[in-house]
Structure formats: C-alpha cells, structure tokens
Amino acid sequence: MSKADPNAPRRLALISSKGTLDWAYPPYILASTAAAMGWDVGIFHTFYGLTLLLKEMQTEVSPLGNPAMPMKMPFGPEGFQSINWPIPIAMMSAPGFGALATGLMKQTFKNKGVASIPEMRAMCVEAGVNMIACQMTMTVFGFEKEDFIPECTVGGAATFLEYASDADVQLFI
Amino acid sequence: MTPLQEDKTLDCSGMLCPMPVIKTSKAIKEMEVGQVLKMIATDLGAPADMQAWARQTGNELVDSHKEGEKFVFYLRRSK
Numbered sequence: 655m656s657k658a659d660p661n662a663p664r665r666l667a668l669i670s671s672k673g674t675l676d677w678a679y680p681p682y683i684l685a686s687t688a689a690a691m692g693w694d695v696g697i698f699h700t701f702y703g704l705t706l707l708l709k710e711m712q713t714e715v716s717p718l719g720n721p722a723m724p725m726k727m728p729f730g731p732e733g734f735q736s737i738n739w740p741i742p743i744a745m746m747s748a749p750g751f752g753a754l755a756t757g758l759m760k761q762t763f764k765n766k767g768v769a770s771i772p773e774m775r776a777m778c779v780e781a782g783v784n785m786i787a788c789q790m791t792m793t794v795f796g797f798e799k800e801d802f803i804p805e806c807t808v809g810g811a812a813t814f815l816e817y818a819s820d821a822d823v824q825l826f827i
Numbered sequence: 828m829t830p831l832q833e834d835k836t837l838d839c840s841g842m843l844c845p846m847p848v849i850k851t852s853k854a855i856k857e858m859e860v861g862q863v864l865k866m867i868a869t870d871l872g873a874p875a876d877m878q879a880w881a882r883q884t885g886n887e888l889v890d891s892h893k894e895g896e897k898f899v900f901y902l903r904r905s906k
Contacts, residue, residue, distance in 0.1 A: 664883075687845040690852035691883040767843045767870075777849060 665694045667818035669826045670703035675715040675756060675771060676723075678706050681827045682774035688823075689781035696784035696821075698814040699806075703827075704791045706775065707802040713771050714756040718746040728761040779805045786814065831890060831901045833865035834858060840869045840897060847873050848880050851902065855886060858904050863889065866900045873898050 666688040670681040681697055688695045699707050706713070717723045725739040745751060760770070769777070779785065785806040792798070792808070799808060818824045837854045839847040847868045854864055866877070874891060877900050881888040887903040 683845050687848050690845070690849045691880055693883075767841045767846070769846060781849075 663692050663694050664688075665817075665821040665823075666696070667814070667821035667824045668695070668697045669814070670697050670699050670706060671701045671827065673702035673705035673713065675713040675759060676720070677827065678703075678713050678771045679768075679774070681825075682706075682771065682778055684825070685783045686774060686777045686781055689778065689783055693822075694784075695778075695781075696786060696814075696817050697778070698786045698788060698809070698817075700788035700791050704788055704795070704797065706771070707785060707787050707806050708797075709801065709803055711772060711775070714752055715759050716746065716752040716755050717741060718743070718752075723755075725755070726758075726762065728758055728765050775803075779803065784817070786817075831863060831865075833901065834862040836865045836867070838867045839873075840867055842868070843870050844872050844876065846870075848876055851877070851880065851900075852884070855884075855902065855904050860904050860906060862904055864902045864904070866902060868898045868900070869896060870898075873900075877902070 666684065668681045668685060670678075672678070681703070685695045685697055705711070715723075717725055725741050726737065727735055727739075729735070763770070785803070787797075787799070787802055787806045787808045789808050789810050799806075835854060835858060837850055839850055842850070847866065847870050851864065851866050854866075858864060868877075870876075877891065878888060880886075881902065886905045889901040889903050891898065891900045893899070
C-alpha cells in the first residue's frame with residue numbers, strides 16, 4: 655500500500671488504543687473529518703481500541719482514574735446543569751456508578767449535538783476509512799474476525815508501519 | 828454586485844464537530860462543479876474549520892458571515 659504517486663491524497667495514520675467512550679471519540683472524529691477533506695485514512699485498532707470494532711460495541715466511561723472529568727447533569731435548569739458535582743472516590747467504585755456516569759455522558763453529548771460512537775464509526779466506514787484490527791490483540795484477548803464489523807481488515811505492526819511510513823500525519827491515541 | 832444564489836441549502840444548526848464538515852463534504856459531492864452550497868451552522872468551531880476544509884479539498888469558500896447566532900457559508904464546488 656505504498657503511496658508512490660506524488661499526486662496521491664494526503665494520508666492520516668492513527669493508532670486507536672483505548673476503548674472507553676471518551677477515548678473512542680478523538681480517533682473517529684479525526685478520521686471522519688480527514689476523509690471528508692479527501693484524505694486517505696487508516697486506523698490501527700490495538701489493545702483496548704480493538705473492542706471498538708466489535709459488531710456489538712458497548713463503550714463506557716468512569717470518573718474513576720479520570721479526576722479531571724467534569725461530573726455535570728445533562729438535565730434540569732441551567733444553574734443546576736453547570737454544577738460540577740464533587741464525587742468521592744469511594745462512591746465512584748460503587749456498583750452501577752460506571753453505568754450512571756456513562757449514561758450521563760452519553761446524554762450530555764446527545765444534548766449538545768455530538769454524534770454517538772456507533773454513528774461516528776459508521777461514518778468512518780462509509781467514508782472508506784481503512785479500519786485495521788490488530789491480530790496480536792485478537793489472539794491475546796480471544797477475538798475472531800467474525801466478532802468484528804465486516805469492513806475491517808486484520809494486520810500487525812508491520813502492516814501499520816508500512817501504511818504510516820507514507821502518511822502525512824500519524825497519531826497514537 | 829449580484830447576490831449569491833445557492834443551488835442547495837444544508838442546515839447544520841445544533842450539530843457539533845465534526846458533523847458540519849462531514850455533512851458539507853457529502854452535500855458538495857452530490858452537486859455539480861460550479862454549483863453553490865449554502866451551509867448554516869451554530870458550531871463555534873465552524874468558521875475556522877470550514878476555511879480549512881475548503882483549502883484542503885480545493886473547493887471555494889465564496890462567502891461566510893454571521894446572521895445572529897448562526898454562521899452562514901457559501902461554498903462553490905470547484906472540482
């Protein structure tokens with residue numbers, strides 16, 4: 655897949671290494687935008703980023719370990735919504751708190767007009783983004799190609815490096 | 828000066844990044860070369876992003892201005 659043609663479009667090579675709701679956004683936002691600008695785009699999904707390729711994708715987020723995450727309510731009057739709730743760390747680890755935080759963030763994003771992660775991924779696929787699944791991670795975590803969306807291809811480090819060596823922008827996320 | 832006449836209008840009000848850019852890209856691809864797309868957005872990042880998108884794709888940002896809370900862009904498909 656070498657970019658030998660000097661008139662070839664610009665290329666963006668991304669590594670998506672995190673599968674949480676918050677960290678799923680940056681690679682898919684950049685990839686879909688680059689594709690909309692006529693760029694050639696590839697995302698190498700590795701480690702936890704690999705789970706974003708699952709047919710039944712379930713992204714979650716927790717304030718535990720993310721101390722800078724604003725904890726705000728997506729409903730109620732404006733003054734109420736602007737309160738950044740101080741959540742004790744012990745409460746963050748309570749059963750169901752992760753699901754609550756995930757629900758609140760999804761609702762906030764929806765209210766503000768941000769597309770959901772499944773929508774973002776679909777836009778990337780539709781725009782022809784090269785969705786690469788890391789074979790090593792698949793073997794380690796026990797995933798099969800059939801677990802993933804059919805549009806993805808499977809490859810390893812050499813596959814990504816060859817693709818990235820001709821890229822104008824490369825980012826590890 | 829003749830006022831710009833759009834061939835198609837795309838309202839991206841209420842959408843945040845990257846939707847205005849992606850919807851614009853899709854809409855322009857469905858138009859003929861030379862036709863003008865009027866795009867309306869409320870995303871505060873849209874003015875900078877639409878300029879970058881036009882430079883990167885080679886399409887022409889003919890005009891952009893603010894109408895109240897909304898940003899209005901006129902984009903001509905150039906190739």
